[in-house]
Amino acid sequence: MAQPKIRNMEEFASLSGISRPTVSKYFNDPDSVRASTRAKIEASLKKHDYQPNVFAMNQNRRTTKNIGVVVPNLADPFFSEIGRRVELACIDAGYSPILLSSHGSPEMERDNLKTLRSLKPAGVLLAPFGRMSDEAAVQAFDEEFPLVLFDANMAKVGQAFVGTDNGQSVDLMVEYLCRSGEPPCFFEMRNPTNPNANKRRQAYIESMERHGQEPRIFQAEGEGWNFEEIGSTEGARLLSSKAFSTNTILCSNDRLAIGMLSAAYGLGLRVGHGTGCDLRIAGHDDHPFSRYTCPPLTTIAQDYEAIANRAVSELFGILEDDERLSDRTETTFDGRLIMRDSA
Amino acid sequence: MAQPKIRNMEEFASLSGISRPTVSKYFNDPDSVRASTRAKIEASLKKHDYQPNVFAMNQNRRTTKNIGVVVPNLADPFFSEIGRRVELACIDAGYSPILLSSHGSPEMERDNLKTLRSLKPAGVLLAPFGRMSDEAAVQAFDEEFPLVLFDANMAKVGQAFVGTDNGQSVDLMVEYLCRSGEPPCFFEMRNPTNPNANKRRQAYIESMERHGQEPRIFQAEGEGWNFEEIGSTEGARLLSSKAFSTNTILCSNDRLAIGMLSAAYGLGLRVGHGTGCDLRIAGHDDHPFSRYTCPPLTTIAQDYEAIANRAVSELFGILEDDERLSDRTETTFDGRLIMRDSA
DNA sequence: TATATATATTTACGCGCGCTAAATTTTAAT
DNA sequence: ATTAAAATTTAGCGCGCGTAAATATATATA
Numbered sequence: 001m002a003q004p005k006i007r008n009m010e011e012f013a014s015l016s017g018i019s020r021p022t023v024s025k026y027f028n029d030p031d032s033v034r035a036s037t038r039a040k041i042e043a044s045l046k047k048h049d050y051q052p053n054v055f056a057m058n059q060n061r062r063t064t065k066n067i068g069v070v071v072p073n074l075a076d077p078f079f080s081e082i083g084r085r086v087e088l089a090c091i092d093a094g095y096s097p098i099l100l101s102s103h104g105s106p107e108m109e110r111d112n113l114k115t116l117r118s119l120k121p122a123g124v125l126l127a128p129f130g131r132m133s134d135e136a137a138v139q140a141f142d143e144e145f146p147l148v149l150f151d152a153n154m155a156k157v158g159q160a161f162v163g164t165d166n167g168q169s170v171d172l173m174v175e176y177l178c179r180s181g182e183p184p185c186f187f188e189m190r191n192p193t194n195p196n197a198n199k200r201r202q203a204y205i206e207s208m209e210r211h212g213q214e215p216r217i218f219q220a221e222g223e224g225w226n227f228e229e230i231g232s233t234e235g236a237r238l239l240s241s242k243a244f245s246t247n248t249i250l251c252s253n254d255r256l257a258i259g260m261l262s263a264a265y266g267l268g269l270r271v272g273h274g275t276g277c278d279l280r281i282a283g284h285d286d287h288p289f290s291r292y293t294c295p296p297l298t299t300i301a302q303d304y305e306a307i308a309n310r311a312v313s314e315l316f317g318i319l320e321d322d323e324r325l326s327d328r329t330e331t332t333f334d335g336r337l338i339m340r341d342s343a
Numbered sequence: 344m345a346q347p348k349i350r351n352m353e354e355f356a357s358l359s360g361i362s363r364p365t366v367s368k369y370f371n372d373p374d375s376v377r378a379s380t381r382a383k384i385e386a387s388l389k390k391h392d393y394q395p396n397v398f399a400m401n402q403n404r405r406t407t408k409n410i411g412v413v414v415p416n417l418a419d420p421f422f423s424e425i426g427r428r429v430e431l432a433c434i435d436a437g438y439s440p441i442l443l444s445s446h447g448s449p450e451m452e453r454d455n456l457k458t459l460r461s462l463k464p465a466g467v468l469l470a471p472f473g474r475m476s477d478e479a480a481v482q483a484f485d486e487e488f489p490l491v492l493f494d495a496n497m498a499k500v501g502q503a504f505v506g507t508d509n510g511q512s513v514d515l516m517v518e519y520l521c522r523s524g525e526p527p528c529f530f531e532m533r534n535p536t537n538p539n540a541n542k543r544r545q546a547y548i549e550s551m552e553r554h555g556q557e558p559r560i561f562q563a564e565g566e567g568w569n570f571e572e573i574g575s576t577e578g579a580r581l582l583s584s585k586a587f588s589t590n591t592i593l594c595s596n597d598r599l600a601i602g603m604l605s606a607a608y609g610l611g612l613r614v615g616h617g618t619g620c621d622l623r624i625a626g627h628d629d630h631p632f633s634r635y636t637c638p639p640l641t642t643i644a645q646d647y648e649a650i651a652n653r654a655v656s657e658l659f660g661i662l663e664d665d666e667r668l669s670d671r672t673e674t675t676f677d678g679r680l681i682m683r684d685s686a
Numbered sequence: 687t688a689t690a691t692a693t694a695t696t697t698a699c700g701c702g703c704g705c706t707a708a709a710t711t712t713t714a715a716t
Numbered sequence: 717a718t719t720a721a722a723a724t725t726t727a728g729c730g731c732g733c734g735t736a737a738a739t740a741t742a743t744a745t746a
Contacts, residue, residue: 008702019725024704034713034723054461055402056702060731075427075631080418084446096458099442103427115439118397228635258635265637288418292571292601294608294637351732362695367733377693377742399732403701 231259473538574602
């Protein structure tokens with residue numbers, strides 16, 4: 001790092017003994033210049049500590065290196081985890097990820113898309129709210145930018161979707177629960193903010209029917225993203241009134257299950273599959289904390305890594321062949337059954 | 344929204360019947376133009392759906408409206424929560440927050456600061472790693488931009504610091520634990536990544552001495568940010584070997600406590616302050632899940648809201664009087680004791 | 687109504703870099 | 717050594733907006 005502060009690319013180029021356009025090419029793609037000049041530039045970079053002005057770079061460019069990443073709620077560990085992986089994958093590919101959380105509000109999702117539009121992203125990875133998303137806004141966005149959806153699907157929007165096969169994953173859990181004890185009832189929110197909830201309910205019903213069992217669904221009242229609170233309050237209400245028709249409860253997601261575990265504990269009910277247990281509780285998502293609940297939560301692990309990587313590679317695939325492919329792809333990964341002590 | 348897509352401010356200005364520089368002034372500060380022209384512009388905005396090009400806007404500007412927000416790890420609910428509040432406070436003030444997570448890595452903190460520098464932020468809010476942070480990089484950043492630290496302090500860096508008074512908060516907990524049962528031992532990581540850990544240990548020692556008790560510290564081996572895992576593994580080891588000299592364990596933070604609770608459950612130990620309980624466990628931070636652990640965790644609540652708001656207002660205060668104030672301020676808020684069932 | 691002051695407009699320039707086309711040099715292939 | 721191909725240089729325009737100075741217009745004060 002030298003003392004004289006470099007003002008612009010022109011100056012850096014002449015200090016490096018290279019012309020400005022060549023330096024410009026280097027910053028856009030280091031492999032597009034001859035190895036010997038690349039070496040000269042990189043040597044000079046180590047001496048001089050220059051980085052191009054982002055705003056000038058992006059202003060007059062056909063397409064930037066920005067990748068927008070929008071998730072419904074970073075406070076939810078599922079999204080913070082998958083967001084992290086997506087972010088790192090973008091950086092590895094030489095892009096600049098811009099991670100935005102909608103903080104649980106579909107309106108802010110719309111705002112986030114608006115913000116992103118002004119950043120001229122090369123592409124966008126969106127985990128939408130689903131039916132609660134501003135469909136027109138997402139659709140308009142889809143027409144303007146390469147868009148890949150993940151986690152939650154929306155009909156005919158985005159050039160690709162990547163997520164978990166809820167049919168497979170829920171069936172896996174139902175099968176296990178039926179085989180190892182009483183068939184499960186299903187616990188979910190009446191007005192789920194999570195769009196996968198509907199798929200999971202449907203998958204539960206179908207799976208139960210395949211097993212010759214009657215599906216039983218219990219719906220919790222409550223709005224918003226405070227799933228643990230809802231699971232705990234409504235779980236306590238249902239448990240104490242002995243509303244459940246079976247001793248096995250499959251929760252729509254781990255956060256509800258964590259609330260349910262807390263409710264069971266409060267009522268002095270022993271949760272687990274061992275002898276002397278009153279109740280089995282299972283979840284879905286392999287939430288980072290589900291390993292440390294009491295008892296540890298039996299759940300379905302979504303393949304975060306695969307979903308994040310595939311979503312990113314789908315997007316980059318689209319970016320490379322700038323032809324807009326007509327065929328929308330949908331990729332789902334299997335869930336894995338994580339057997340712990342709660343069920 | 345009209346059909347003809349507006350290309351630039353020139354076009355929008357003439358459509359609105361106003362000159363471009365006046366429109367430019369409006370976007371920089373709506374209150375800086377006459378009410379009647381502001382009304383004309385806003386009416387036109389509703390018709391035409393134009394927004395200025397971010398890159399062109401920021402390129403030739405003395406100072407942007409960007410506020411950088413850097414946290415050590417968004418996967419930690421504490422930071423995702425405080426990051427969320429900071430973000431919203433910035434938006435309310437008409438700024439564009441850019442939230443960056445260092446994903447637990449001090450190297451990425453350095454990269455994030457580098458990224459931010461190229462975005463010419465009006466100011467930066469940084470929750471540093473503390474001693475693990477690249478001190479030179481942070482210091483250099485401090486000289487270039489208005490910088491406010493939060494959560495973790497660094498000596499003489501940043502123009503202000505906002506956080507929790509660990510001395511007060513830990514003392515509050517120690518006092519409660521001593522008063523209500525056996526005096527606590529202290530459980531922490533040997534090489535804590537969280538910089539507040541050292542302050543808490545010190546606070547624990549001093550508080551115990553004030554209470555005429557001998558401090559006892561137990562340190563867990565383990566690196567990284569997987570605190571629950573470390574708390575669980577090391578907790579199980581210590582509990583099963585009956586290493587603890589008291590039945591009361593104060594954990595350096597809630598995530599370690601959650602791991603410890605899990606270990607106690609696995610060993611069949613009953614946690615709580617009631618009769619028939621074997622162990623009391625307390626934490627620190629009022630982690631979002633601490634309310635739903637089994638039993639619910641007694642802990643210290645940091646005042647997220649106050650810390651976030653004060654950090655933001657400190658920064659905006661600095662931005663307004665562009666004179667660089669010589670006096671560095673340090674603000675700490677008291678923690679609140681949250682009594683639940685675990686201790 | 688005349689004068690002083692605040693606000694708008696006009697004019698003009700520059701920011702730092704992307705991008706292009708033609709001229710030139712370097713490298714690789716014969 | 718000759719030739720073709722690839723890389724670099726030179727030269728120059730343009731992006732969309734910030735900003736400053738000069739000028740014109742509107743509002744407040746006398």
